Amino acid sequence: MTTVNLVMATTVGVLYGTGFTLLLSRSLMRVLIGVVVLGHGTNLLLQLAGGPPARPPILGVAPPEQFADPLPQALALTAIVITFALTTFLLALGYRSFVLVGHDEVQDDVEDRRIARQKAPSAPLEDGAPHEGDPLADVERADDEVEAEAWREAPR
Template sequence: MTINLTVAVVIAVLYSVGFYLLMQRSLMRILLGIVVLGHGSNLLLQIAGGPPGRPPMLSLARPEEMTDPLPQAMALTAIVITFALTTFLLALAYRSWTLLGHDEVRDDVEDRRIQRLEKRLEADEDADDDDSVEDEPAKEAAQ
């Protein structure tokens, strides 16, 4: 089985654009990223299925001529999952728009508190390291 270079590039572009959009702060861009990733996944699964063949029924074709039904089932599952995430994110975006007037994802207050705590601990460690370097000559002189 050979994969066309154009299809491989299209799949790579779809995944790249989808992941880029997922990293944005707007819920609508995140929604578009999920949809683009879903399309990329469906295309990848259809390419993984190989060339078209006969239906997978023993009385109609020999096993060598049959198409593998698993990638098609996986593509249907990916479509359902993409649809479910799309409806969920649309509901989140709508609720955010009606309550806040925008669909931007805010920073979590707890995350900011943890970042400040980490910075404070790093500053304390740096101060302790500086104090220990300054005290070493005094300790040596006392001995």
């Protein structure tokens, strides 16, 4: 039975935490870095799952209990290829976004917000007007302003 080094397990946890945190940001460059960090965390996790270095799995050279497991190595190579493909795709996406918009910030979709507001149940107060401290009234007002601005800036 193999045991996992606590430092390596913590490193994998930190890499995954950092990667997922970067994936949740709005900047495509941070998303790209998050994918790369997650890929490195996955490679490290697969190497940890493979256990310590051992003899190559060639019959007749060593007893079977001393063989290395080739599956984690094959999975690590696959993870490297997938990470490279995602990195290339996100680089192209970020470059295209920068060329078209001038920045790599992901914008809110006004139509999605409008549909979500239509589907959301609204429960007005008894008099039908929102009270002064209602945070949803401010959000709806801000959504209406964003929609009006998007409508003015839309190409015709």
